Amino acid sequence: EDRVIEHYKKLSGQSRGQAIVNYMSIVESLPTYGVHYYGVKDKQGIPWWLGLSYKGIFQYDYQDKVKPRKGVCYTRERHLHSIRIDLYICDR
Secondary structure (H helix, E strand, O other): OHHHHHHHHOOOOOOHHHHHHHHHHHHHHOOOOOOEEEEEEOOOOOEEEEEEOOOEEEEEEOOOOOOEEEEEEOOOOOOHHHOOOOOOOOOO
């Protein structure tokens, strides 16, 4: 988020349209673009992030939302309904 704000500040002096195009080009190139994070805990109670995006489903360490620990990428051959993931949701 801080990197997005830094890039936004550099767009002053450009036309509105050009600033939007440049801003979106920068933001889309960031590794966290389009990832929705959900705070979860494993069976031992250790917190981590579950990241869902158009690229796949990924597990992130709680301190690092940029580099996934592991994940499953969507491909043309592999659709979401054919991916086996054990996910338990507990409401406490």
